[in-house]
Amino acid sequence: MFYRTAGQFKTDYQSDFALFPVRQDAWLLAFILLLAFVVFPMTADEFTFRALLIPVLIYSLAALGLNILTGFAGQLSLGTGAFMGVGAYACYKLVTIFPEINLIVAIALSGFFSATVGMAFGLPSLRIKGFYLAIATLAAQFFLVWLFQKWAWLYNYSTSGAIQVPNIDMFGITIAGPNAKAITQYYVVLCVVAVVTYLAINITRGRIGRIWKSIRDMDIAAELVGINLMKAKLLAFFVSSYIVGVAGALFVFLWRGAAEANLFDIPLSFRVLFIAIIGGLGSIMGNFLGAILIVALPVLLNTVPHLFGLSISSSAVEHLNVMIIGALIITFLILEPHGLARYWQVIREKLIIWPFPH
Amino acid sequence: MNQRPESTQFRHDDGASPAPGDLLLDVRNVSLAFGGVKAITDISFDVREGEIRAIIGPNGAGKTSMLNVINGFYTPQEGTIVFRGKERRSMRPHEAVGQGIARTFQNVALFKGMSTLDNIMAGRSVKMKRNIGWQMLWHGPAIREEIEHRQVVEEIIDFLEIQHIRRTPVGKLPYGLQKRVELGRALAMEPSLLLLDEPMAGMNLEEKEDMSRFIIDVNQQRGTTIALIEHDMGVVMDLSDRVVVLDYGKKIADGTPDVVKSDQAVIDAYLGVAH
Numbered sequence: 001m002f003y004r005t006a007g008q009f010k011t012d013y014q015s016d017f018a019l020f021p022v023r024q025d026a027w028l029l030a031f032i033l034l035l036a037f038v039v040f041p042m043t044a045d046e047f048t049f050r051a052l053l054i055p056v057l058i059y060s061l062a063a064l065g066l067n068i069l070t071g072f073a074g075q076l077s078l079g080t081g082a083f084m085g086v087g088a089y090a091c092y093k094l095v096t097i098f099p100e101i102n103l104i105v106a107i108a109l110s111g112f113f114s115a116t117v118g119m120a121f122g123l124p125s126l127r128i129k130g131f132y133l134a135i136a137t138l139a140a141q142f143f144l145v146w147l148f149q150k151w152a153w154l155y156n157y158s159t160s161g162a163i164q165v166p167n168i169d170m171f172g173i174t175i176a177g178p179n180a181k182a183i184t185q186y187y188v189v190l191c192v193v194a195v196v197t198y199l200a201i202n203i204t205r206g207r208i209g210r211i212w213k214s215i216r217d218m219d220i221a222a223e224l225v226g227i228n229l230m231k232a233k234l235l236a237f238f239v240s241s242y243i244v245g246v247a248g249a250l251f252v253f254l255w256r257g258a259a260e261a262n263l264f265d266i267p268l269s270f271r272v273l274f275i276a277i278i279g280g281l282g283s284i285m286g287n288f289l290g291a292i293l294i295v296a297l298p299v300l301l302n303t304v305p306h307l308f309g310l311s312i313s314s315s316a317v318e319h320l321n322v323m324i325i326g327a328l329i330i331t332f333l334i335l336e337p338h339g340l341a342r343y344w345q346v347i348r349e350k351l352i353i354w355p356f357p358h
Numbered sequence: 359m360n361q362r363p364e365s366t367q368f369r370h371d372d373g374a375s376p377a378p379g380d381l382l383l384d385v386r387n388v389s390l391a392f393g394g395v396k397a398i399t400d401i402s403f404d405v406r407e408g409e410i411r412a413i414i415g416p417n418g419a420g421k422t423s424m425l426n427v428i429n430g431f432y433t434p435q436e437g438t439i440v441f442r443g444k445e446r447r448s449m450r451p452h453e454a455v456g457q458g459i460a461r462t463f464q465n466v467a468l469f470k471g472m473s474t475l476d477n478i479m480a481g482r483s484v485k486m487k488r489n490i491g492w493q494m495l496w497h498g499p500a501i502r503e504e505i506e507h508r509q510v511v512e513e514i515i516d517f518l519e520i521q522h523i524r525r526t527p528v529g530k531l532p533y534g535l536q537k538r539v540e541l542g543r544a545l546a547m548e549p550s551l552l553l554l555d556e557p558m559a560g561m562n563l564e565e566k567e568d569m570s571r572f573i574i575d576v577n578q579q580r581g582t583t584i585a586l587i588e589h590d591m592g593v594v595m596d597l598s599d600r601v602v603v604l605d606y607g608k609k610i611a612d613g614t615p616d617v618v619k620s621d622q623a624v625i626d627a628y629l630g631v632a633h
Binding site for chain 2: 012013014016017151199202205206207208211213214216217220221222224225226227228229235239240275282318
């Protein structure tokens, strides 16, 4: 009923490449963007911004970065948290060394630091794959977090060992630091995430995306159609770590406001990996679905029982949350390895032919 | 040659020589060993421009190893390979592609999670040059390049008659179609030498006939030189201009199908000899 593809004909290749070959998809996206840009900001309160909207966007971006590496190029990585840390610390150093710098520029530049570090730790991927590569990236995780703790220059020798985001203005509006309003931060994050996602979609649907997917599906055959595996894998690490680094900078500057080294420890890597797996490896939209689920779940567990008059202690909520996420991951791995994004695809295909499925 | 009289009119053929055209590939005294196992011993043969060259032999004769040497997957211990006048011993497979050698595999090596269209487009990856900056913007040169290559790919899809499976993930296709898609991916590379490793393995008669027709069409319409390995003797004798026969890593015969068929060493290799 909502999806009718009848009458939508493609007469040239350019229209066949369109992001939304079916018109209804474009309307759906327009609706979601309307929600994100207009409706949520008008209705949400401080708590919703800080606990739901901003973290969903930032985690989506981090998962998108990981998904490019793992879901598209097929290279497993457990170092996401540390690469986010590189982005955050790089941004912190940029902002403190050049106080005049525009924060958006600083965030965009800090991505290059994490991209370089990610590419360096991606070098083992030229010789090893799968589990062994995951362990090699795990080494990056431990080494970098150790570095964040021990290299005092990174946190400007502060006694607490933590980085503290100062008040940063852009065009006369405070966008980061203790004085910033949640709604401004939300808009900044939303714009960055929207732009990066659009660019990532373009990369993955063209030549480079095909090269990555062919390496994921069969690397020997990829080499025999003339793909330079070394270049393509390192490019995947570069792009992936860039996005992850930008997510890390947003994570600290526009959400947490302060960070210690252990924030970027392995639980963060796992969290992002879970989002990518539950959302769907090899999908862009899946990252958003996964992030919504993982971020919203504890909030829901906190609020929903109260609506029914039940009182659950906050530690019980914490335990419940971990248990449910664990169960979800096992369920997804068994039932639908392609995650939530695959469910959406199935629903969409069914809707297109509904109500006459034959 | 006499099984395919119609093919002669496309060839600048002097009638006596069964192999027209210039030398495209020259394999000179190649030996390849894995530790103590000698896969190929001192083999020389050539492939001429525009011909269909078959490499046959019993199982374990070294045929696939030979193809792997030609497209750079293995490095021979001895001997050299001259391709289009350039001499070499070793190179990476993606460099061989750059020189114009494409191949298909004995057991289909497609990208299973990708659609037929994407698989064949992947074969054009080397020919596409736009960098990641243009790709990100999906604008101007990047989109023009994509359209240009899409047209080439659509022509291949038409040629192989696989329009109906354009959007299907290849992992879901039946085996015969997968082989056809793999041929399409190799054609997308516009090779000057196409290596086919058992293009008809595991096919039924009808699929074999289709595939034979595609191979002949590729050879005649596109002028692509083909070197193929095949076990079906009927197919080999009908398709190929010249045949080289390997046994236990050694060359035992080389010549037109008629010559090879009546060669005593070949008959012995296939049927065995009483000792």
